[in-house]
Amino acid sequence: MSLKLLPLPKVADLLKLYNISAKSRLSQNFILDKNTTDTIVSKADLNPKNSLVVEVGPGLLSRSILEIGAENLVSVENDKRFQPLLQQLEDASNNRFTPIYDDILTIDHNKILEVVKDKEIESVHLIGNLPFNISTKLLSDWLKMMHKQEGVFKLPNLKMTLMFQFEVGQRIAAGASNKYRGRLSVMSQSLCSTKEVYVVKAVVVNFKKMWNPSYLEFFEQAGIPMYYRPQDITSEQMCKLAKVMEDGNVNFIELDNKNFDKYVADRSVL
Numbered sequence: 001m002s003l004k005l006l007p008l009p010k011v012a013d014l015l016k017l018y019n020i021s022a023k024s025r026l027s028q029n030f031i032l033d034k035n036t037t038d039t040i041v042s043k044a045d046l047n048p049k050n051s052l053v054v055e056v057g058p059g060l061l062s063r064s065i066l067e068i069g070a071e072n073l074v075s076v077e078n079d080k081r082f083q084p085l086l087q088q089l090e091d092a093s094n095n096r097f098t099p100i101y102d103d104i105l106t107i108d109h110n111k112i113l114e115v116v117k118d119k120e121i122e123s124v125h126l127i128g129n130l131p132f133n134i135s136t137k138l139l140s141d142w143l144k145m146m147h148k149q150e151g152v153f154k155l156p157n158l159k160m161t162l163m164f165q166f167e168v169g170q171r172i173a174a175g176a177s178n179k180y181r182g183r184l185s186v187m188s189q190s191l192c193s194t195k196e197v198y199v200v201k202a203v204v205v206n207f208k209k210m211w212n213p214s215y216l217e218f219f220e221q222a223g224i225p226m227y228y229r230p231q232d233i234t235s236e237q238m239c240k241l242a243k244v245m246e247d248g249n250v251n252f253i254e255l256d257n258k259n260f261d262k263y264v265a266d267r268s269v270l
Contacts (some may be wrong), residue, residue, distance in 0.1 A: 011085070020085075031060055040198060041064040048068050051122060053073045053124075054126045056083065057130075058131065072115065072116050072119065073093070096144075125158075136168065171214055183262060
């Protein structure tokens with residue numbers, strides 16, 4: 001199988017050709033500069049071999065991903081206007097790229113897993129320029145799926161590289177003493193180690209530069225197995241747990257939801 005991507009017109013030219021502009025009601029935003037997409041993919045440090053890469057969106061990062069040799073790339077996009085662009089990319093990819101036309105919030109993950117059902121997958125990487133109106137909802141849903149090891153999150157060696165509005169990214173990655181720390185920080189960091197890897201100078205909406213979003217990386221936290229992490233706890237409980245975790249007083253094998261409040265209270269005074 002050749003890993004060379006066949007020549008294609010520029011994305012900006014294709015968008016103009018098919019009269020595709022960003023829809024504000026969908027909070028769509030396009031990164032059209034190839035140097036920027038190359039940088040994002042480089043910062044993401046994707047594993048191209050024996051890995052499932054899932055891009056959220058209309059494939060605007062896919063060229064850069066395929067050019068580093070990704071063998072199993074899936075793009076999930078609900079906007080049917082992008083079908084001609086995605087079809088061209090699929091034809092040029094030598095069977096390394098599969099577009100799926102569905103809503104990323106509600107998609108049955110079996111559709112994604114079907115693409116690699118006969119392959120030995122050693123890691124999974126979710127990457128995307130998230131629509132800003134669903135970014136926190138999507139992250140919340142994915143964290144729950146990650147905890148339960150559902151869908152693509154049951155595959156080994158999970159990593160996510162996702163773009164958020166700059167202010168949202170600050171809140172997600174905020175440390176314990178950071179003024180931006182809040183519910184989103186605690187929820188994300190209870191399941192993942194999180195860091196900012198790249199700030200995009202600007203994204204393009206209807207061919208105009210707008211916003212300065214940031215890309216964040218999410219890794220499964222080492223040493224805290226998913227099945228030991230508490231489920232269905234309130235934001236207040238999660239914040240208390242985060243404080244105890246910072247003090248190093250949690251034994252996740254002993255912790256369960258039934259005795260959560262007593263367990264955390266006992267260790268808060270250690």
